[in-house]
Amino acid sequence: MSNDRINSSKAPEPVGAYPHARKVGNLLFLSGVGPRERGSKKIPGVELDDQGNIVSYDIETQCNSVFQNIKYILEDAGSSWDNIVDVQVFLTNMKDDFKIYNRVYAEWFKDNQPCRTTIEINCLPTPIAIELKVIATI
Numbered sequence: 316m317s318n319d320r321i322n323s324s325k326a327p328e329p330v331g332a333y334p335h336a337r338k339v340g341n342l343l344f345l346s347g348v349g350p351r352e353r354g355s356k357k358i359p360g361v362e363l364d365d366q367g368n369i370v371s372y373d374i375e376t377q378c379n380s381v382f383q384n385i386k387y388i389l390e391d392a393g394s395s396w397d398n399i400v401d402v403q404v405f406l407t408n409m410k411d412d413f414k415i416y417n418r419v420y421a422e423w424f425k426d427n428q429p430c431r432t433t434i435e436i437n438c439l440p441t442p443i444a445i446e447l448k449v450i451a452t453i
Contacts, residue, residue, distance in 0.1 A: 323388045323392075412444060
């Protein structure tokens with residue numbers, strides 16, 4: 316059984332000791348993916364104060380950035396967006412963000428509709444409002 320670590324050259328660097336994904340057999344397990352940009356600490360759609368606290372954020376911009384980062388990882392791993400079979404979504408503000416997130420999600424997943432679980436959590440390790448964990452086939 317194959318058990319390969321995969322790191323994308325386009326997606327943002329992991330914030331800890333983990334790869335972007337692991338390939339096991341014909342399955343690809345992605346680590347949690349957020350909206351950051353590769354090579355910087357910039358988070359699309361997020362305005363921070365001098366102490367690094369969120370002043371404001373645009374959930375639509377963050378969603379599109381997260382989905383693009385996932386696409387980068389999938390492609391670098393030899394998979395594709397259409398091969399996603401399961402998505403776990405973590406939102407920090409379900410009440411305010413779900414409607415917009417759900418609309419953007421439907422745009423990205425109009426052809427492929429994987430299983431999905433959406434969970435509200437208190438916070439994420441960086442000042443972001445959304446993170447996805449994905450399983451795909453190769």
